[in-house]
Amino acid sequence: MKNQKQAGREGDAATRVRYREGASEAIAGLPYRIVRKIQENGPISFSDFMEMALYDPESGYYAGQDGQVGREGDFFTSVTAGPLFGQLLASHIAQWWQQAGSPDSWRVVELGAHNGYLAGDILSEIRQSHPEAFRGLHYVILEPLERLAAAQRNHLQEFSDQLVITSEPESLDPLPGYLIANEVLDALPFHLVESNGDVWHEIGVSLSDDEGFEWSDLGPAPKITGTLPQRASGYRTEVRPDFAGFLRPLVRTIQPGRMLWVDYGFERDDYYAEPRTTGTLRTFRNHKAGEEPLDQPGSQDITAHVDFTAVMEAIQSIGGKTLRFENQARFLTESARPWLLGLEGKTDPETMKLLRNFQTLTHPGQMGSRFHMLECEW
Numbered sequence: 001m002k003n004q005k006q007a008g009r010e011g012d013a014a015t016r017v018r019y020r021e022g023a024s025e026a027i028a029g030l031p032y033r034i035v036r037k038i039q040e041n042g043p044i045s046f047s048d049f050m051e052m053a054l055y056d057p058e059s060g061y062y063a064g065q066d067g068q069v070g071r072e073g074d075f076f077t078s079v080t081a082g083p084l085f086g087q088l089l090a091s092h093i094a095q096w097w098q099q100a101g102s103p104d105s106w107r108v109v110e111l112g113a114h115n116g117y118l119a120g121d122i123l124s125e126i127r128q129s130h131p132e133a134f135r136g137l138h139y140v141i142l143e144p145l146e147r148l149a150a151a152q153r154n155h156l157q158e159f160s161d162q163l164v165i166t167s168e169p170e171s172l173d174p175l176p177g178y179l180i181a182n183e184v185l186d187a188l189p190f191h192l193v194e195s196n197g198d199v200w201h202e203i204g205v206s207l208s209d210d211e212g213f214e215w216s217d218l219g220p221a222p223k224i225t226g227t228l229p230q231r232a233s234g235y236r237t238e239v240r241p242d243f244a245g246f247l248r249p250l251v252r253t254i255q256p257g258r259m260l261w262v263d264y265g266f267e268r269d270d271y272y273a274e275p276r277t278t279g280t281l282r283t284f285r286n287h288k289a290g291e292e293p294l295d296q297p298g299s300q301d302i303t304a305h306v307d308f309t310a311v312m313e314a315i316q317s318i319g320g321k322t323l324r325f326e327n328q329a330r331f332l333t334e335s336a337r338p339w340l341l342g343l344e345g346k347t348d349p350e351t352m353k354l355l356r357n358f359q360t361l362t363h364p365g366q367m368g369s370r371f372h373m374l375e376c377e378w
């Protein structure tokens with residue numbers, strides 16, 4: 001299989017990916033919408049291509065098909081590993097609620113709520129273990145995709161009095177709150193760039209002569225590569241230049257409040273380390289990682305790690321403060337301490353199941369060191 005590095009810039013025939021090949025009927029319209037966009041505007045950025053491939057309202061990967069996440073889907077997350085992740089986050093959030101003076105009316109805001117499983121785990125745990133906090137709780141899911149909003153409404157029927165699902169953060173009055181997002185930042189569209197030794201060029205997407213998508217050099221891109229170190233010719237990587245623009249509308253939904261961003265990624269020095277010459281872009285289909293992002297748009301996930309230094313800089317630039325940045329094992333082990341201390345002598349099947357869930361979330365060889373948690377406040 002070719003990788004990003006091998007893919008040539010200007011339509012080397014070996015790198016072309018035919019957009020007709022293997023497209024199922026359900027996604028057949030999307031490749032043609034992308035083709036039309038390129039025919040009308042010329043080559044597009046990879047960020048624009050990814051925006052359509054994942055979020056086209058009709059047949060983008062997240063909008064157009066069911067069940068991407070979990071055992072039957074394309075990838076696992078901490079949420080699909082079991083209910084403990086949500087239960088531990090619920091304790092952490094309830095602790096914040098108390099520290100914030102136990103506001104009568106407050107909200108939890110979630111992005112990327114997918115089928116609503118994390119929301120269900122958090123709401124159930126707060127209702128059971130923190131009934132005083134549950135009374136004034138409004139659970140807001142920010143969801144731009146109608147298919148997912150319907151799945152969330154369906155899964156969370158028993159919480160319909162608490163639940164608000166909206167695509168517009170601007171519609172929410174400021175309220176004390178806690179915002180959470182698991183694996184959302186890695187799903188945000190990004191730009192691809194490649195160094196020629198002196199200057200970073202943006203790599204976009206154009207049409208090949210034989211009805212395929214191919215890579216295309218869009219020229220020097222100083223505006224989006226300002227924070228990158230100089231790298232050797234051929235070094236290819238990804239950039240998300242506007243985390244601040246993404247975060248800004250969210251800040252007013254939690255006034256005052258905190259946010260917790262959970263994802264795989266690195267700080268900048270590690271992200272753009274010299275040996276990482278092909279970046280972190282991956283595709284996922286049926287639990288198999290791939291490296292052909294132009295292949296059959298709409299039918300596979302596209303993701304890249306998160307530059308957490310860029311996120312922390314963005315938080316600061318819009319008046320927030322990073323409180324913690326650590327791996328998932330450390331964060332969750334601290335949240336789990338009271339629960340773990342109370343387990344002595346318990347060997348019932350439910351406890352053993354939760355302990356296995358805890359191990360999946362925190363073991364360094366599983367999700368413990370790969371995932372990081374960034375908590376910030378305004």
Ligand SMILES: C[S@@+](CC[C@H](N)C(=O)[O-])C[C@H]1O[C@@H](n2cnc3c(N)ncnc32)[C@H](O)[C@@H]1O
Binds near residue numbers: 143144182187188
């Ligand atoms: C990798 S999935 C993670 C799903 C879920 N949080 C979990 O951990 O199982 C990424 C999700 O983020 C959502 N997403 C991406 N950008 C978003 C945005 N701007 N607002 C809300 N959701 C977004 C996608 O629709 C998708 O459901």
